Amino acid sequence: MYLMESTEEGRRLLAQEGASGYVRSVLVATGLQPGARALDAGCGPGGISETMAELVGPAGAVVGLDLNEERLREARARNAHRPWVRFAQADVRRTGLPDASVDYVWSQYVFEYLPDRPVALAELMRVTRPGGRVVVSDIDGLGFQNWPFPEHLRVGTQRIVDALATRGFDLHVGRKLFSEFRSAGLQDVRVHLLPYYLVAGAADERLMKDWEIRFAALEPVAAPAFGGHAPYQEHCREFLRMLADPDGFKYAVTLVTEGTRP
Numbered sequence: 318m319y320l321m322e323s324t325e326e327g328r329r330l331l332a333q334e335g336a337s338g339y340v341r342s343v344l345v346a347t348g349l350q351p352g353a354r355a356l357d358a359g360c361g362p363g364g365i366s367e368t369m370a371e372l373v374g375p376a377g378a379v380v381g382l383d384l385n386e387e388r389l390r391e392a393r394a395r396n397a398h399r400p401w402v403r404f405a406q407a408d409v410r411r412t413g414l415p416d417a418s419v420d421y422v423w424s425q426y427v428f429e430y431l432p433d434r435p436v437a438l439a440e441l442m443r444v445t446r447p448g449g450r451v452v453v454s455d456i457d458g459l460g461f462q463n464w465p466f467p468e469h470l471r472v473g474t475q476r477i478v479d480a481l482a483t484r485g486f487d488l489h490v491g492r493k494l495f496s497e498f499r500s501a502g503l504q505d506v507r508v509h510l511l512p513y514y515l516v517a518g519a520a521d522e523r524l525m526k527d528w529e530i531r532f533a534a535l536e537p538v539a540a541p542a543f544g545g546h547a548p549y550q551e552h553c554r555e556f557l558r559m560l561a562d563p564d565g566f567k568y569a570v571t572l573v574t575e576g577t578r579p
């Protein structure tokens with residue numbers, strides 16, 4: 318089960334992508350070219366698939382895969398005017414795509430949820446042609462880089478992460494991908510570090526909403542670790558107050574790992 322699922326998840330993902338501003342340049346920097354056949358593995362509401370479609374143009378093709386039907390419906394609606402983009406329901410670990418059928422694979426904020434990442438990476442490599450590029454973008458330590466960061470808030474944040482870890486979630490997946498790409502046999506492996514957010518002062522409304530939706534979605538898994546819903550919600554309120562503090566500094570990174578399929 319996808320831990321972050323909620324009625325507001327599509328909106329959160331589009332806001333997050335719109336705010337990041339770097340996706341287009343990182344797609345280009347990691348080798349997405351006009352005319353390419355590209356895969357967006359775990360595409361969510363299709364905002365990045367849309368940018369990929371603009372970059373490859375009608376001479377190329379984009380396939381977006383996701384497990385969630387509602388996300389796919391949103392993605393299809395966004396991209397209805399581009400016949401060279403299609404979406405299908407599939408697990409990134411079993412895509413059903415033919416061998417060596419794409420030139421470029423992108424997967425963002427999906428590997429963090431997969432307890433069996435080598436299986437997913439092997440599948441993404443299988444569908445990539447020799448010489449094609451596999452790119453995985455993910456978090457590393459999201460939620461911990463804050464100052465001031467009162468100790469009880471740090472402990473509460475760790476409690477949430479530990480609860481999620483029992484469901485296969487890995488907060489530090491970003492730093493692990495370089496060696497996992499190398500072990501899988503990918504070549505010319507490189508890593509880019511990008512800001513997920515950087516807030517000197519009070520977080521804006523978009524980031525506050527991002528965290529509010531995240532906390533609400535994680536409540537069923539995380540609340541028991543606090544002994545119930547009320548103490549969990551109190552932790553979340555305090556964390557949000559910290560984000561809103563005009564004297565506080567907060568940041569989070571995204572690590573983008575790319576490699577060539579031999």
Ligand SMILES: C[S@@+](CC[C@H](N)C(=O)[O-])C[C@H]1O[C@@H](n2cnc3c(N)ncnc32)[C@H](O)[C@@H]1O
Nearest residue numbers: 319330359360361383384385407408409425426
């Ligand atoms: C955090 S969202 C990221 C969406 C998009 N890549 C982005 O960056 O905006 C994670 C997405 O992965 C999907 N997902 C989770 N596990 C998956 C799996 N095993 N196979 C395919 N999609 C999966 C979820 O349904 C969700 O839409």
